[in-house]
Amino acid sequence: MSAPWLERSALHYLERYSASTEMLRRTLARRVEKRARLRGEDPAGFAEMIAATVARAVSAGLVDDVRFADMRLATLRRRGTSSRGVSAKLAAKGVPRDVVEAAMQAEREAVPEEDAAAIEDQAAQAYAKRRRLGPYRRPDQRAAYRDRDLAALARAGFSYGLARRVVDTELDEEPG
Template sequence: MPHRIRKLAPADLKDAALNYLGRYAASTARLRQVMTRRINRSARANELDPQPLMAELERVVAMLHRTGLLNDEAFAEGRARSLNRRGGSRRQIAAKLSAAGVAQATTAQALAGLEDELPDAEFTAALAYAKRRRLGAFRAVLDESPERRRKDLMAMARAGFALDLARRALAGEEDS
């Protein structure tokens, strides 16, 4: 017997949203996307109008904002910090936050906060990226050939780092 998709009731939306936020850090746009997909799937399977559930979703999102459980600023700051530690460039962090549905102003604020917190955040990220990918001075077997150096610089550029920053990070300069 095929799996039957349960008919969603307006009261189910709050629980479903809280459950999702309990499992994943999410922006408002991402939560809306996930919940809208769920509403549409249920409405199609049960031949119902999704509009009453969509209206309830907006009330749930507003309630989550009021209570502070859904906060794009906090999401953006946490995500920016996390991506920076892993070696994400400012450009890469901005792209990932944008893909998560975070507003451009909120992204800029999170990146500015990151710079305030860690004055040389971009270089720290470049160094972390080079270490994680074992590029340049962090390679297990040192290879200083021009071809290898060019490839390492290209990898750093694709990750969104400026040329001078990439060169310093690949040289393994720990201080700025």
């Protein structure tokens, strides 16, 4: 294993995936560990090489946590992820908490002040539509599955009031 091999590995990964700094570090560490295990070497000896490769990727602009958080936030919102869910998923990807909070603040500032609460409403509607909950369920099954639908929205990180509003919406009201 050498620095050029590690750089090629990092570039190959970044060609295919958008990544946070921590995701790139974890991926390189996993690859080094696998290769070192096959060769009978100690993977801990390559930690500095991994850190240097990640630092070069950051300085070259190939990895940017702020850009990654903004793009991932938009994707998760379209899928119907709540604010709590977004925070958890970005934290799992290794994005620092302050970057996540800044991205969410920028999202709120991008819409008019009276529409700031609509971000969470739209996400809940998108989640309900994707999972076929509440008004998106067959009419003959809605009443029987109401509690399950509320629980699904609560597990997804939406408040009870919002979940109740989404589940009790009638299709005539054009949800979403």
